[in-house]
Amino acid sequence: MAALDQTQVKEGVDQETVDAVREVGTYKYGWDTDIEMEYAPKGVNPDIVRLISEKNEEPEWMTEWRLSAFERWTKMEEPTWAMVHYPPIDFQDQYYYARPKSMEEKPKSLDEVDPKLLATYEKLGIPLKEQMILAGVEGAEDVPAEGRKVAVDAVFDSVSVGTTFKDELAKHGVIFCSISEAIKDHPELVQKYLGTVVPVSDNFYATLNSAVFSDGSFVYIPPGVRCPMELSTYFRINAENTGQFERTLIIADKGSYVSYLEGCTAPQRDTAQLHAAVVEIIVEEDAEVKYSTVQNWFPGDEEGKGGIYNFVTKRADCRGDRSKVMWTQVETGSAVTWKYPSCILRGNESQGEFYSIAITNNMQQADTGTKMVHLGKNTKSRIVSKGISAGKAQNTYRGLVSMHPKAKDSRNYTQCDSLLIGDKCGAHTVPYIEVKNNSSRVEHEATTSKVDDDQLFYCRQRGMDEEEAVALVVNGFCKDVLQALPMEFAMEAQQLVAISLEGSVG
Amino acid sequence: MALPQAKQTATEERLATLTMPDAGCTRAAREDALARVLEMGLPGRRDEYWKYTRPDTLISPEAPRAALFHSDEAILFGEIDRLKIVFIDGVFSAEESDELELEGVNIERIEDICCKDIHWAKELYGVLEARGQSPVQRPLAALNTAFAEDGVAIHVTGKPSKPISLIYRHASETSDAMLHHIVRVESGAEVTILENGPAASRFNKCMEIDIADNGTLHHVRAQGRDHERRAMTHMFTRLGQESTYKSFTLTANGVLTRNEQVVELTGDDAVAHVAGACVGDGDFLHDDTVFITHDAVNCESRQVFKKVLRNGATGVFQGKILVKEGAQKTDGYQISQSLLLDDDSQFLAKPELEIYADDVACSHGSTSGAIDETALFYLRSRGVPVKDATNMLTLAFLAEAVDEIEDSELADAIVTRLEGWLARRS
Numbered sequence: 050m051a052a053l054d055q056t057q058v059k060e061g062v063d064q065e066t067v068d069a070v071r072e073v074g075t076y077k078y079g080w081d082t083d084i085e086m087e088y089a090p091k092g093v094n095p096d097i098v099r100l101i102s103e104k105n106e107e108p109e110w111m112t113e114w115r116l117s118a119f120e121r122w123t124k125m126e127e128p129t130w131a132m133v134h135y136p137p138i139d140f141q142d143q144y145y146y147a148r149p150k151s152m153e154e155k156p157k158s159l160d161e162v163d164p165k166l167l168a169t170y171e172k173l174g175i176p177l178k179e180q181m182i183l184a185g186v187e188g189a190e191d192v193p194a195e196g197r198k199v200a201v202d203a204v205f206d207s208v209s210v211g212t213t214f215k216d217e218l219a220k221h222g223v224i225f226c227s228i229s230e231a232i233k234d235h236p237e238l239v240q241k242y243l244g245t246v247v248p249v250s251d252n253f254y255a256t257l258n259s260a261v262f263s264d265g266s267f268v269y270i271p272p273g274v275r276c277p278m279e280l281s282t283y284f285r286i287n288a289e290n291t292g293q294f295e296r297t298l299i300i301a302d303k304g305s306y307v308s309y310l311e312g313c314t315a316p317q318r319d320t321a322q323l324h325a326a327v328v329e330i331i332v333e334e335d336a337e338v339k340y341s342t343v344q345n346w347f348p349g350d351e352e353g354k355g356g357i358y359n360f361v362t363k364r365a366d367c368r369g370d371r372s373k374v375m376w377t378q379v380e381t382g383s384a385v386t387w388k389y390p391s392c393i394l395r396g397n398e399s400q401g402e403f404y405s406i407a408i409t410n411n412m413q414q415a416d417t418g419t420k421m422v423h424l425g426k427n428t429k430s431r432i433v434s435k436g437i438s439a440g441k442a443q444n445t446y447r448g449l450v451s452m453h454p455k456a457k458d459s460r461n462y463t464q465c466d467s468l469l470i471g472d473k474c475g476a477h478t479v480p481y482i483e484v485k486n487n488s489s490r491v492e493h494e495a496t497t498s499k500v501d502d503d504q505l506f507y508c509r510q511r512g513m514d515e516e517e518a519v520a521l522v523v524n525g526f527c528k529d530v531l532q533a534l535p536m537e538f539a540m541e542a543q544q545l546v547a548i549s550l551e552g553s554v555g
Numbered sequence: 556m557a558l559p560q561a562k563q564t565a566t567e568e569r570l571a572t573l574t575m576p577d578a579g580c581t582r583a584a585r586e587d588a589l590a591r592v593l594e595m596g597l598p599g600r601r602d603e604y605w606k607y608t609r610p611d612t613l614i615s616p617e618a619p620r621a622a623l624f625h626s627d628e629a630i631l632f633g634e635i636d637r638l639k640i641v642f643i644d645g646v647f648s649a650e651e652s653d654e655l656e657l658e659g660v661n662i663e664r665i666e667d668i669c670c671k672d673i674h675w676a677k678e679l680y681g682v683l684e685a686r687g688q689s690p691v692q693r694p695l696a697a698l699n700t701a702f703a704e705d706g707v708a709i710h711v712t713g714k715p716s717k718p719i720s721l722i723y724r725h726a727s728e729t730s731d732a733m734l735h736h737i738v739r740v741e742s743g744a745e746v747t748i749l750e751n752g753p754a755a756s757r758f759n760k761c762m763e764i765d766i767a768d769n770g771t772l773h774h775v776r777a778q779g780r781d782h783e784r785r786a787m788t789h790m791f792t793r794l795g796q797e798s799t800y801k802s803f804t805l806t807a808n809g810v811l812t813r814n815e816q817v818v819e820l821t822g823d824d825a826v827a828h829v830a831g832a833c834v835g836d837g838d839f840l841h842d843d844t845v846f847i848t849h850d851a852v853n854c855e856s857r858q859v860f861k862k863v864l865r866n867g868a869t870g871v872f873q874g875k876i877l878v879k880e881g882a883q884k885t886d887g888y889q890i891s892q893s894l895l896l897d898d899d900s901q902f903l904a905k906p907e908l909e910i911y912a913d914d915v916a917c918s919h920g921s922t923s924g925a926i927d928e929t930a931l932f933y934l935r936s937r938g939v940p941v942k943d944a945t946n947m948l949t950l951a952f953l954a955e956a957v958d959e960i961e962d963s964e965l966a967d968a969i970v971t972r973l974e975g976w977l978a979r980r981s
Contacts, residue, residue, distance in 0.1 A: 130603070473880070475910060479907050480907075481903075481904075484893070484902045487896065487900060491922060491923045495918060497908055497915060499913040
């Protein structure tokens with residue numbers, strides 16, 4: 050009986066996937082919003098840095114912090130070790146700050162936000178209303194209403210447009226706002242934690258971000274609080290020739306819990322655009338943070354024209370004992386991805402997990418993975434990475450597992466699987482494994498294969514066309530990771546898997 | 556592009572101590588190689604492929620002194636009928652060597668063929684080394700091509716009745732030797748090459764192997780037990796259609812050993828197996844750097860590397876399988892494992908896959924850990940003393956690599972060596 054139930058559930062899921070494949074289009078977020086924008090002059094220099102700081106009405110210490118980052122950035126070199134190739138970026142030929150004119154006076158509540166902006170998010174499926182569930186999520190009916198609330202911080206180019214459910218969150222002591230507001234309203238927290246996980250001079254892009262970040266989200270969960278709803282930030286790049294540099298800071302104090310979602314899209318344009326974000330997460334004793342991303346930036350067209358260069362630094366510091374962090378990412382967009390969400394397992398018995406699906410099609414290139422740095426005793430980490438490459442795309446997993454001498458009795462398990470669709474693409478694995486004590490166990494496995502002919506044949510024989518069949522097999526290949534996503538995202542991700550592989554067969 | 560200053564200086568200082576031998580037919584290859592060295596510079600700590608191994612003592616102008624090591628152990632491969640070619644501190648010794656006569660094979664010293672203008676060696680000397688410089692640079696191999704003082708050219712045309720055994724003796728505490736061998740296995744021919752001995756205080760050895768269609772080469776090597784010696788070896792192998800290359804290396808001690816294997820499968824249905832077992836104790840760093848390129852259809856490659864480390868020893872493994880576009884039906888397998896017998900030892904690994912063809916089955920695995928407590932407990936509960944049980948489990952751990960040796964006599968000789976090492980250490 051149990052077996053029969055399982056089959057039914059499975060078939061249900063499969064049906065949805067198949068439906069998703071049916072309704073696929075090309076990149077469906079490729080439209081832009083016609084809105085009057087205000088730009089800072091092109092290029093980056095100390096004046097621009099000061100200007101951004103001024104626009105955000107920041108205190109003196111913040112301006113200084115930015116300027117010293119800029120100073121260091123001018124002495125740094127762009128990294129070249131990743132397996133990605135793109136024309137040189139002219140850092141002086143783009144805007145570092147763009148905000149809708151209507152945002153000049155910060156709206157006091159969501160009611161005052163420019164309707165055009167609200168309409169933009171509505172169209173993206175992220176209505177900025179304090180509604181119970183995200184629009185467009187099917188199959189959510191059987192979840193209790195209380196569990197389905199999602200608070201959203203919406204970032205449009207360089208500024209945060211609004212944050213929902215602020216008051217309700219405040220009742221629980223949770224602070225969820227844009228980072229520019231946090232710098233003004235909670236300077237003590239920002240000053241204490243900003244740059245402590247990703248230091249100012251960590252790497253070329255993180256340093257640039259430290260100098261010019263314009264907005265982003267800030268989360269503080271007080272001790273012992275289980276955040277009553279999912280928190281989410283939605284990033285939208287709209288303006289042309291504009292880089293988006295956001296900064297996210299999440300602090301989970303002792304014994305707290307939060308699940309955070311991140312989504313991103315951008316219009317379809319001919320020129321490539323830069324997105325260099327920094328995410329810092331601090332996890333104190335017994336706290337847990339779940340960070341999920343569905344990255345769906347514009348990937349460029351079939352010839353590789355346009356698209357987002359996604360150069361992101363994400364790191365979580367498990368400072369306290371028994372703290373836990375879980376990164377889940379579905380990377381389907383961007384022309385070039387350079388991203389390694391990492392965990393520093395400092396506290397004893399702390400845990401880090403990384404689940405990733407990276408799909409590249411056409412001319413996309415992705416170099417992504419994670420770092421698990423084990424410093425505390427009895428720490429555990431788990432890496433599950435699924436790379437799918439189609440068209441002429443290149444997909445690389447790059448990761449580090451490091452067991453320090455003092456990280457006694459620690460464990461790591463890594464599994465990286467790559468799937469190739471077509472004979473013009475590439476799939477690569479570059480893991481670094483450093484074990485410096487003998488009581489820890491490290492296991493790494495990687496495989497590369499193509500879509501199994503027998504499985505395809507089986508699906509075809511059941512009446513699916515080739516594209517549907519491939520999408521189904523690929524969804525099966527990604528199952529381990531899809532299951533780790535919160536429900537809202539799992540649905541979207543499953544559809545994305547199918548959409549991203551559009552046109553890759555036949 | 557100009558080299559970083561430190562690299563430039565280190566390279567110049569090293570080159571100042573070397574003179575290019577009067578080269579005859581290898582002159583052009585040597586001069587090309589020198590140009591490569593000047594362009595690349597000698598390895599430095601910041602180079603990606605020298606991340607885990609400090610190259611300083613391998614590139615210093617003078618070789619660090621290494622005390623001679625005397626052992627009462629039986630001579631390795633002593634029981635096996637073989638053709639002995641002996642080098643003492645990197646110099647060929649006619650007295651100690653057998654007559655270089657064996658049916659199915661022609662053996663000459665590189666020095667002798669240097670005087671001839673036309674020779675097959677000209678088509679090989681420095682050629683595979685130069686091919687192996689991309690995408691990863693191997694400047695110490697180019698340095699070897701340019702300045703190697705001795706070595707043999709082995710031309711295999713049939714199936715010689717016994718293995719060719721290259722024996723490297725160490726006689727001077729300051730010897731700094733560079734040897735360059737070339738081996739050409741003709742179509743359908745088959746040979747076994749053995750190498751053993753500590754060679755010199757510092758040893759830089761390069762071997763280029765070209766295996767024609769249907770050719771077979773077995774290689775079994777044991778690197779000497781000298782505690783203070785340093786060795787840097789390169790093997791460049793090119794395989795033709797349906798050819799086979801099987802190489803096994805045992806390393807027991809030596810303060811620093813870096814073995815690079817660069818294998819290129821250029822003919823369809825070729826097979827390459829590269830394996831290594833290493834046992835390290837104390838001040839010991841062992842580095843296996845393997846780069847296998849699949850450039851033909853339906854080839855098989857296998858890498859099996861096992862390291863047992865203790866008392867602060869370090870094991871490094873950098874292995875790569877590169878499958879080029881069109882190299883369909885590739886079967887690539889790679890495993891690197893370490894057994895850390897105590898808390899001070901470390902294992903650093905970078906197992907890579909780079910794949911540009913879709914119809915392939917490639918996998919790699921890497922593990923590191925201590926001896927299995929459950930297995931140990933089982934053996935102890937059956938009355939086996941701890942030391943014996945540990946040795947038994949250690950040998951079992953190394954077995955997968957040793958099993959790569961096809962010839963059972965040679966495999967037995969290696970196992971005896973390992974047992975000796977374990978007995979001395981327990």
